[in-house]
Amino acid sequence: xxxxxxxxxxxxxxxxxxxxxxxxxxxxxxxxxxxxxxxxxxxxxxxxxxxxxxxxxxxxxxxxxxxxxxxxxxxxxxxxxxxxxxxxxxxxxxxxxxxxxxxxxxxxxxxxxxxxxxxxxxxxxxxxxxxxxxxxxxxxxxxxxxxxxxxxxxxxxxxxxxxxxxxxxxxxxxxxxxxxxxxxxxxxxxxxxxxxxxxxxxxxxxxxxxxxxxxxxxxxxxxxxxxxxxxxxxxxxxxxxxxxxxxxxxxxxxxxxxxxxxxxxxxxxxxxxxxxxxxxxxxxxxxxxxxxxxxxxxxxxxxxxxxxxxxxxxxxxxxxxxxxxxxxxxxxxxxxxxxxxxxxxxxxxxxxxxxxxxxxxxxxxxxxxxxxxxxxxxxxxxxxxxxxxxxxxxxxxxxxxxxxxxxxxxxxxxxxxxxxxxxxxxxxxxxxxxxxxxxxxxxxxxxxxxxxxxxxxxxxxxxxxxxxxxxxxxxxxxxxxxxxxxxxxxxxxxxxxxxxxxxxxxxxxxxxxxxxxxxxxxxxxxxxxxxxxxx
Amino acid sequence: xxxxxxxxxxxxxxxxxxxxxxxxxxxxxxxxxxxxxxxxxxxxxxxxxxxxxxxxxxxxxxxxxxxxxxxxxxxxxxxxxxxxxxxxxxxxxxxxxxxxxxxxxxxxxxxxxxxxxxxxxxxxxxxxxxxxxxxxxxxxxxxxxxxxxxxxxxxxxxxxxxxxxxxxxxxxxxxxxxxxxxxxxxxxxxxxxxxxxxxxxxxxxxxxxxxxxxxxxxxxxxxxxxxxxxxxxxxxxxxxxxxxxxxxxxxxxxxxxxxxxxxxxxxxxxxxxxxxxxxxxxxxxxxxxxxxxxxxxxxxxxxxxxxxxxxxxxxxxxxxxxxxxxxxxx
Numbered sequence: 001x002x003x004x005x006x007x008x009x010x011x012x013x014x015x016x017x018x019x020x021x022x023x024x025x026x027x028x029x030x031x032x033x034x035x036x037x038x039x040x041x042x043x044x045x046x047x048x049x050x051x052x053x054x055x056x057x058x059x060x061x062x063x064x065x066x067x068x069x070x071x072x073x074x075x076x077x078x079x080x081x082x083x084x085x086x087x088x089x090x091x092x093x094x095x096x097x098x099x100x101x102x103x104x105x106x107x108x109x110x111x112x113x114x115x116x117x118x119x120x121x122x123x124x125x126x127x128x129x130x131x132x133x134x135x136x137x138x139x140x141x142x143x144x145x146x147x148x149x150x151x152x153x154x155x156x157x158x159x160x161x162x163x164x165x166x167x168x169x170x171x172x173x174x175x176x177x178x179x180x181x182x183x184x185x186x187x188x189x190x191x192x193x194x195x196x197x198x199x200x201x202x203x204x205x206x207x208x209x210x211x212x213x214x215x216x217x218x219x220x221x222x223x224x225x226x227x228x229x230x231x232x233x234x235x236x237x238x239x240x241x242x243x244x245x246x247x248x249x250x251x252x253x254x255x256x257x258x259x260x261x262x263x264x265x266x267x268x269x270x271x272x273x274x275x276x277x278x279x280x281x282x283x284x285x286x287x288x289x290x291x292x293x294x295x296x297x298x299x300x301x302x303x304x305x306x307x308x309x310x311x312x313x314x315x316x317x318x319x320x321x322x323x324x325x326x327x328x329x330x331x332x333x334x335x336x337x338x339x340x341x342x343x344x345x346x347x348x349x350x351x352x353x354x355x356x357x358x359x360x361x362x363x364x365x366x367x368x369x370x371x372x373x374x375x376x377x378x379x380x381x382x383x384x385x386x387x388x389x390x391x392x393x394x395x396x397x398x399x400x401x402x403x404x405x406x407x408x409x410x411x412x413x414x415x416x417x418x419x420x421x422x423x424x425x426x427x428x429x430x431x432x433x434x435x436x437x438x439x440x441x442x443x444x445x446x447x448x449x450x451x452x453x454x455x456x457x458x459x460x461x462x463x464x465x466x467x468x469x470x471x472x473x474x475x476x477x478x479x480x481x482x483x484x485x486x487x488x489x490x491x492x493x494x495x496x497x498x499x500x501x502x503x504x505x506x507x508x509x510x511x512x513x514x515x516x517x518x519x520x521x522x523x524x525x526x527x528x529x530x531x532x533x534x535x
Numbered sequence: 536x537x538x539x540x541x542x543x544x545x546x547x548x549x550x551x552x553x554x555x556x557x558x559x560x561x562x563x564x565x566x567x568x569x570x571x572x573x574x575x576x577x578x579x580x581x582x583x584x585x586x587x588x589x590x591x592x593x594x595x596x597x598x599x600x601x602x603x604x605x606x607x608x609x610x611x612x613x614x615x616x617x618x619x620x621x622x623x624x625x626x627x628x629x630x631x632x633x634x635x636x637x638x639x640x641x642x643x644x645x646x647x648x649x650x651x652x653x654x655x656x657x658x659x660x661x662x663x664x665x666x667x668x669x670x671x672x673x674x675x676x677x678x679x680x681x682x683x684x685x686x687x688x689x690x691x692x693x694x695x696x697x698x699x700x701x702x703x704x705x706x707x708x709x710x711x712x713x714x715x716x717x718x719x720x721x722x723x724x725x726x727x728x729x730x731x732x733x734x735x736x737x738x739x740x741x742x743x744x745x746x747x748x749x750x751x752x753x754x755x756x757x758x759x760x761x762x763x764x765x766x767x768x769x770x771x772x773x774x775x776x777x778x779x780x781x782x783x784x785x786x787x788x789x790x791x792x793x794x795x796x797x798x799x800x801x802x803x804x805x806x807x808x809x810x811x812x813x814x815x816x817x818x819x820x821x822x823x824x825x826x827x828x829x830x831x832x833x834x835x836x837x838x839x840x841x842x843x844x845x846x847x848x849x850x851x852x853x854x855x856x857x858x859x860x861x862x863x864x865x
Contacts, residue, residue: 063860063861063864066864117737118736118737118740121732121737121740121741122740122741122744125741125744125746126744129741129744129745129746130745130746131744131745145729145730219733220732220733220734220737223695223698223730223731223732223733224730224732224733224737224741225730226730227728227729227730227731228725228728228730228731228863228864229695229731229859229860229863229864230863230864232864236695236697236698236733237697239697239698240697240698240856242603243599243600243603243698244599244697244698245853246603246606329570329571329572332570332571391607394607395607398607398608398609398611399611402613404593404613484595484596484600488593488594488595489566489569489570489592489593489594489595490592490593490594492566492594496566499566499596499736500566500567500570501570502736502740503566503567503597503734503735503736504567504570504572504573504818505739505756505759505760505763505818506572507736507739507740507743510736
């Protein structure tokens with residue numbers, strides 16, 4: 001029975017081996033337990049704080065439906081636009097080896113995750129605001145505030161993520177597939193449909209779902225650039241319910257709606273995707289498909305424009321930072337940076353461990369529904385607001401844990417969980433590929449446990465591991481919300497410091513600290529990816 | 536003699552060696568108060584010199600986060616003193632029994648006339664009036680009343696009352712001036728509102744970038760620009776209806792185990808010494824009227840104070856927010 005379920009050849013299972021198979025599930029089960037327990041515990045803690053049960057009063061307010069509609073609408077548009085921009089750029093990155101600064105561009109793409117909202121808003125105002133550099137080109141009717149501002153900001157934040165993921169997918173198209181398509185004389189649309197789309201199809205719906213959720217949950221940006229409370233997302237209401245009113249019943253209701261609506265849509269999107277057996281392109285093969293010169297040059301132009309678009313908010317920090325009237329408090333900034341790095345490294349490693357452990361169970365289930373359950377456990381943190389998780393956990397353990405002392409542990413854990421969906425979904429295809437290629441071989445070799453990891457699986461996954469480690473690190477480095485609940489200023493982090501500086505008129509010092517934050521993220525990416533080239 | 540025993544003896548000797556410095560006072564406050572450029576470090580140095588105790592600050596995001604942190608922690612809290620709730624949060628703090636009566640003699644303090652403070656649990660350590668700031672190089676004829684601003688066409692940025700205390704202050708202000716007519720006033724203001732941000736810094740930064748003619752801030756904001764940037768181009772508009780104040784408060788935690796030391800800290804906050812430090816580090820006004828301030832502060836507007844009492848603000852806040860939300864979302 002076990003053998004059937006776990007794809008093992010029947011007949012070789014001795015009782016001792018059965019036990020070993022069982023033991024193999026311990027890390028995975030533990031990891032799944034942690035993932036689910038934190039969410040369940042956090043929600044339960046809020047339920048216990050809600051004497052009156054979940055508040056359904058909001059269902060009768062037209063305002064609520066307006067906000068829900070707007071949240072969905074802007075998230076949908078943002079996701080569509082981000083993908084439309086990302087697809088051609090990702091294709092150029094994957095296929096056009098002559099592009100300048102590809103590596104740095106891909107690193108730049110991740111910086112958006114640490115971009116403090118203040119920096120992004122400032123940058124976009126510098127470009128598109130009333131006195132913006134680009135505004136004169138946009139005609140007299142141009143108005144940043146409103147849907148336009150929200151969409152620009154969301155495309156800025158999310159298209160780069162899509163570019164990164166999709167260009168990796170594009171690169172994974174087997175060289176043989178390109179060669180055959182060239183021999184068959186496939187070109188343009190035909191080639192896209194027959195060679196490229198089948199590969200992309202495995203990633204596009206997932207990326208779309210991710211971006212949709214990220215935009216659905218965004219609120220500081222939506223408020224600042226939305227032009228007023230007409231443009232509000234459910235997340236603002238959750239923030240208000242938990243932060244200002246401390247109204248757990250209302251927060252629970254809103255989080256529940258978010259879980260149902262956003263989670264449902266995400267599940268729908270990800271079902272369109274799927275996994276596909278792929279032979280990865282490896283080992284310095286340098287075959288590249290021919291691309292028409294019009295396509296090539298237009299995508300190079302687009303690439304350059306996107307690079308400028310991504311760089312400008314960062315560039316616009318320079319004059320502000322340079323104008324610092326008093327010296328920024330460097331010693332404090334450096335201390336905050338060290339705290340940030342420590343917490344982010346912890347969170348990134350934990351996220352990686354959790355994802356690997358969960359995948360170790362996932363790969364042994366052949367059938368879709370059990371796999372999907374594990375996927376849901378690993379990805380659902382994307383739909384539960386970080387604020388709900390943090391406050392719930394805080395309340396639950398408050399009487400047993402001294403958070404002033406142990407807050408750092410909660411910060412590491414929650415940031416790991418928040419990064420987990422990104423890590424899990426990006427490691428999954430590699431794990432799938434690995435099994436597809438080597439399962440039979442491994443069964444013959446009989447490699448198991450540590451030796452299997454050390455000599456076969458580890459090296460195979462290494463590039464993907466570095467990539468997801470980078471994402472998790474950068475995500476945790478930019479954390480603001482979780483620190484707001486568990487942190488305290490005696491060991492404050494860099495994003496927190498930026499917030500404090502900007503909140504006391506020291507916008508110039510905040511700009512300098514923001515540059516440092518971006519530089520740290522870039523440095524980490526460089527370190528991780530440089531190693532990768534050497535390996 | 537076992538090892539634990541000898542350790543505790545050593546600890547006792549250490550404690551005895553450093554005189555009575557073993558007592559520690561934990562003060563919960565908001566983050567920017569204790570940053571290196573805030574009042575925290577200077578106050579700490581002065582207070583520790585006179586109390587022979589250790590002062591420990593725990594900083595959270597802002598006043599609202601402070602209230603919630605205390606609500607969550609309940610009797611588990613380690614706070615001895617709560618520093619940085621504002622007057623709009625008094626009723627919440629009382630409702631959840633977070634504070635206890637102090638023993639500071641307030642009658643001996645020469646409070647600024649506008650404050651006239653007497654409260655048995657909270658003492659004010661600074662205050663400020665909300666005001667709309669403008670750039671006098673751009674706005675040559677600033678609005679002289681809230682009505683003029685609301686009925687005019689000037690571009691305005693303010694903060695969301697659901698996420699920020701200045702935003703809540705404006706809610707209070709509009710209610711104080713317009714009463715039941717507030718929703719209509721909000722709708723008129725919405726027509727020329729550039730945007731509403733979640734926090735003060737986004738709004739203020741956008742204003743400095745030239746996105747709006749007016750931004751909601753404090754009457755003391757120009758002092759910062761004069762002292763730190765050396766420019767007097769930013770001014771606060773004085774409104775004839777009067778301005779709503781934000782009073783920042785300190786109180787004894789209901790669960791402190793060192794009320795004597797905590798009371799001593801509250802008295803220290805009201806001393807001339809502390810009151811001279813706070814305005815130029817926290818950019819708010821002193822609560823005493825006998826404090827020497829940099830001349831810059833003389834150039835600031837001195838509005839009259841209007842508004843409701845803390846209990847009313849506490850009672851109506853949720854209704855005001857809903858009223859605002861519905862009026863501006865239309």
